[in-house]
Amino acid sequence: MDPLTAAASTSSTSTSTSSSRRPDTDPDLFDTIVLADNEFRGKGYREGFIEGSQLGETEGRQYGLANGAKLGSEVSFYKGFTMTWKSLLQNNPDTKNSKRLKVLNSMLEMVHSFPYEDPTNDTLQEDLEKMRAKFKQICSLLNIQPTLHKEKAAAMSF
Numbered sequence: 001m002d003p004l005t006a007a008a009s010t011s012s013t014s015t016s017t018s019s020s021r022r023p024d025t026d027p028d029l030f031d032t033i034v035l036a037d038n039e040f041r042g043k044g045y046r047e048g049f050i051e052g053s054q055l056g057e058t059e060g061r062q063y064g065l066a067n068g069a070k071l072g073s074e075v076s077f078y079k080g081f082t083m084t085w086k087s088l089l090q091n092n093p094d095t096k097n098s099k100r101l102k103v104l105n106s107m108l109e110m111v112h113s114f115p116y117e118d119p120t121n122d123t124l125q126e127d128l129e130k131m132r133a134k135f136k137q138i139c140s141l142l143n144i145q146p147t148l149h150k151e152k153a154a155a156m157s158f
Contacts, residue, residue: 068119071128078131079111085142100141107134 086104089097110131115121139146 064119072116074128075111075114075116075131078107078135081135082107082111082138085138096141100138103134103138103141107131107138110134 082104086101086108089100089104110127114127114131115124118124136146
């Protein structure tokens with residue numbers, strides 16, 4: 001036997017004996033524990049993610065309904081207020097009324113151009129603030145107090 005071949009066979013024998021497993025331990029048991037831990041952690045994450053997504057969607061829908069209703073109520077108030085005053089002032093030809101009608105028409109344009117259908121519109125809050133300012137301006141021109149009656153949540157009495 002050639003010395004290189006003998007050295008190779010000895011090293012392969014020593015490698016095989018050093019990598020041999022002890023008969024009293026079961027490495028598959030430890031692998032199973034580690035793999036089970038990872039599996040359960042992953043399963044728990046997936047289940048939690050799904051449940052959290054569903055819960056978040058439900059809460060988001062409820063929040064959107066509540067705030068959308070408030071927003072719609074406010075904008076509808078401005079529209080009704082403006083249309084009522086416009087109809088009252090159109091019958092009285094006066095120089096002051098022409099300015100008031102111009103501001104009322106401006107408010108109606110703002111109400112009609114308000115982005116109802118797109119809650120992700122970047123200018124939604126800005127448009128609402130402009131409407132609030134225009135409402136105060138109209139109230140000042142009409143010499144009335146600017147009040148928007150908020151609905152009382154728990155004010156029901158039977």
